[in-house]
Amino acid sequence: NAGVMQNPRHLVRRRGQEARLRCSPMKGHSHVYWYRQLPEEGLKFMVYLQKENIIDESGMPKERFSAEFPKEGPSILRIQQVVRGDSAAYFCASSPPHRATETQYFGPGTRLLVL
Amino acid sequence: KNQVEQSPQSLIILEGKNCTLQCNYTVSPFSNLRWYKQDTGRGPVSLTIMTFSENTKSNGRYTATLDADTKQSSLHITASQLSDSASYICVVSPQSGGYQKVTFGTGTKLQVIP
Numbered sequence: 001n002a003g004v005m006q007n008p009r010h011l012v013r014r015r016g017q018e019a020r021l022r023c024s025p026m027k028g029h030s031h032v033y034w035y036r037q038l039p040e041e042g043l044k045f046m047v048y049l050q051k052e053n054i055i056d057e058s059g060m061p062k063e064r065f066s067a068e069f070p071k072e073g074p075s076i077l078r079i080q081q082v083v084r085g086d087s088a089a090y091f092c093a094s095s096p097p098h099r100a101t102e103t104q105y106f107g108p109g110t111r112l113l114v115l
Numbered sequence: 116k117n118q119v120e121q122s123p124q125s126l127i128i129l130e131g132k133n134c135t136l137q138c139n140y141t142v143s144p145f146s147n148l149r150w151y152k153q154d155t156g157r158g159p160v161s162l163t164i165m166t167f168s169e170n171t172k173s174n175g176r177y178t179a180t181l182d183a184d185t186k187q188s189s190l191h192i193t194a195s196q197l198s199d200s201a202s203y204i205c206v207v208s209p210q211s212g213g214y215q216k217v218t219f220g221t222g223t224k225l226q227v228i229p
Contacts, residue, residue: 004158035219042219091159093158103161105161108158109157109158
């Protein structure tokens with residue numbers, strides 16, 4: 001049973017470009033969470049999704065950021081018109097259905113560098 | 116505002132020695148407290164999870180304690196190994212709002228040297 005997978009592991013973008021980060025949850029998991037970790041800081045919650053539904057996006061910036069978790073395929077975190085301040089590690093985590101309060105399993109993260 | 120503070124920020128110990136990491140939180144009421152280990156360049160991995168009614172939880176050489184009255188938790192590592200070098204993160208979930216409302220500490224960076 002493969003763990004949570006994220007790709008790419010590293011992503012370099014120039015200011016103004018778009019960044020697309022992908023997350024495939026563990027098999028059987030239908031809850032996905034996205035977190036952002038700035039250098040020397042803790043993880044910050046961004047968004048919580050279930051299949052085809054955004055449950056809580058209170059941690060996500062209102063502009064330029066969007067997330068989806070389609071019925072088929074990975075969850076996508078999309079950042080439009082990236083700025084230098086978007087440079088960070090973005091982690092995805094998943095948990096089983098009906099057990100959202102149980103342990104989350106984290107992916108290896110995508111490190112985004114905006115030049 | 117819910118906060119989770121960890122100390123020390125960083126720690127260097129000799130291989131084979133024990134150490135204790137601290138976590139103080141203001142989340143109240145709270146549902147559970149977890150300790151994660153995050154190796155450099157990797158995602159966090161869960162070590163222990165405790166509800167408010169539990170005082171201690173062990174996972175191999177890792178032992179977490181919880182005092183819900185003083186809102187303090189500690190993670191004790193026994194007979195440290197080089198592979199214990201990592202950041203250790205304390206995470207607190209409030210009683211309401213579900214897991215997505217958790218608060219992460221900034222972590223303690225542990226370095227074990229030979």
